[in-house]
Amino acid sequence: MKRRIVTGLDIGTTKICALIAEVSEEDNIEIVGIGLAPSNGLRKGIVVDIDKTTHAIKSAIQKAERMAGQKVDSAYVGIAGAHIKSINSHGVVAVTGEEKEIKESDINRVLDAAKIIPVSSEEDILHVLPREFIIDGSPGIQDPLGMSGIRLEVETHIIKGVSTSIQNLVKSVLRAGLSVEEVVLEPLASSQAVLSEDEKELGVVLVDIGGGTTDVIVFHEGSIAHTSVLPVGGNHVSNDIAVGLRTPVSEAEKIKIMHGSVISERVDDNDKIEVLSASGRERKMLSRKMLSQVIEPRMGEIFSLVKKELDKVGPRDLTPAGMVLTGGASLLEDSEELASNITELPVRVGEPDYVSGLSNIIDNPVYIKKGDTVPRAIFSTAVGLVEYGINNSDAKTSSAGKKNSKEVVSNFFSKLKDWFSEFF
Ligand SMILES: Nc1ncnc2c1ncn2[C@@H]1O[C@H](COP(=O)(O)OP(=O)(O)OP(=O)(O)O)[C@@H](O)[C@H]1O
Ligand SMILES: [Mg+2]
Structure with a gap:
């Protein structure tokens, strides 16, 4: 049976995720490899260091190739940044x-x-x-x-x-030894993995809050009405915490994920958290409310900027299916509620389908919140890129062969557990 390979490459501000899918002639899809690598060559979604980005892409691709047991030579690559x-x-x-x-x-x-x-x-x-x-x-x-x-x-x-921003992204991929099938707007990819056809038909806005950017895409009557990339995300929240609580940024990042919450009045006055001092030598006790008071205005700013984008599209009743949040920073406690209060829309957190139990095995402890599972929401763009690639590649003959996100990811997440235990 003839199979073709489709690779999605999400080059994010905080992580690079490579996903390899095998597609049979009958359009059956099997995700056969995943690779994650920390990203440090991007700022606000834009490549600022080609060498570092190339290195991280190589690392993510190699991990995915090892799992898949085969080499790949091209990928669908995500792009974001305020230049869009x-x-x-x-x-x-x-x-x-x-x-x-x-x-x-x-x-x-x-x-x-x-x-x-x-x-x-x-x-x-x-x-x-x-x-x-x-x-x-x-x-x-x-x-x-x-x-x-x-x-x-x-x-x-x-x-x-x-x-030049597009070229620097493409250059980084080429130098990592891959050709680029297509450069795909990240929120367009995420929307394929996270939104239902019904939501798109009714009218919905997807907000992907990553580390460096917040990507917005609005659907109305099944079509795209508006897209926008805002240069602010979870990294800004961590930086605010580092300044506000006088602690190193790496510690701020951990505290945010472990204890962060976006509605400060919900937090008990007596809740205390242990925080490393700026010198990194001693630990101090601070109130969790104080942490929340630092996070709330920044997340509020992000949702106010999203609201401004929605005002450009038209009246709020254009999106009766409301707002769907995804991306790592959408996972902060109570973010749905703050988003709903500010935008006056119903809000849910969206993610690709998932099999639980990855938290013990994923390699990056920063992504693990308390006893929770690994956040699925950080995979939305990578899963969406694979779907976009499958639905748009030349080999695809008819729209009848289109796969929806559920079909792609049910397989993906059911295999993920084994892969992670093997490779991380
Ligand atoms: N469980 C969690 N709770 C709160 N924040 C989280 C959690 N997990 C990840 N984050 C935050 O999400 C952000 C990373 O999200 P994501 O992986 O979607 O970004 P990215 O794709 O690398 O970046 P971008 O899309 O902006 O280029 C970081 O700021 C991280 O601190
Ligand atoms: Mg992202």
Whole structure:
């Protein structure tokens, strides 16, 4: 049986995650490898040190390859950073051919027409995402191929980024020995792993709060209405804690994960936590409420910025399915409630499907909170990249073969436990 390999590479500010999937001719998907490596060559989602990034990519890929028992030569690579901008654009063409039946070439021409937008010489277009097609004035068409018409229009969502930032990301991957199948906007990938089709149809906003960026993507009537990457995330919370509680950043990171909470009035006045002093020599007792009082304004700022993005899209009733949070920093206690208070939307935390029990075996203790399991929410982008790759690779022939997140990850997480015990 012929199988093809699809690799997702999430190059985050705090961790790099490589995921290798095997896809059979019948489109059965099996995740066969995962590799994680700490990332320290990025700032706010942007590559600032190619050597360090290359090194970390190599390490993550090698771990994934060892698990998979095979080498990979290309990957779908995630991108974020505040340089990413999005714009909605319209294209229109006359349908060619005597039959007036819409062909692939007509669809490509209308998408090209929509691409004629202001792009500075420093920018490149990353995605042209069709929101709907309009045939002879009739809107709401998702797949116009084979339909009859004279005038074909398209509404698109176009995502562009600064060329040098894209190139530095691509360079890091190439130097690690892989070619790049496609550079994919991270929230677009995460949305594939975390959101249901029903939520996208109703209208929903996904917020991926990572270490260096908070990525926002809004769906309305099944299509992308807005995307944005905000240059703030969990690392800023840790830095605030380091300054506020006078402790090293590495200690602040641990305290945040172990004891952090985002609604300070919920925290008992008598709750105490032990904190390393800035010198790193002695430990002091501080109130947990104080910790929460440092975290709350920064997380509040993040949700206020998200609210501003939503205000750009339109009235709040455009997203009746509410807000879905994912990414590592979404796991802080009570973050759903703070997000809901600020944005006035119902909020849930979203993650790819999961088999529990990884906390004893994952190698990075910083990600382990009390006796909890390893957070699934940090895998949303990597799982989404694999799904994006499977659904968009040339070998895929029909949209009927599309896999949803549940099918991909049920397999992934059921295997993960064995892999982690073997390799971490
Ligand atoms: N259990 C937890 N509770 C609170 N915060 C957590 C938890 N686990 C991870 N984090 C925080 O989540 C952040 C990392 O999240 P994630 O792995 O999604 O980011 P990333 O993908 O590396 O970064 P980015 O997407 O911003 O480039 C860090 O700030 C970390 O402190
Ligand atoms: Mg991320």
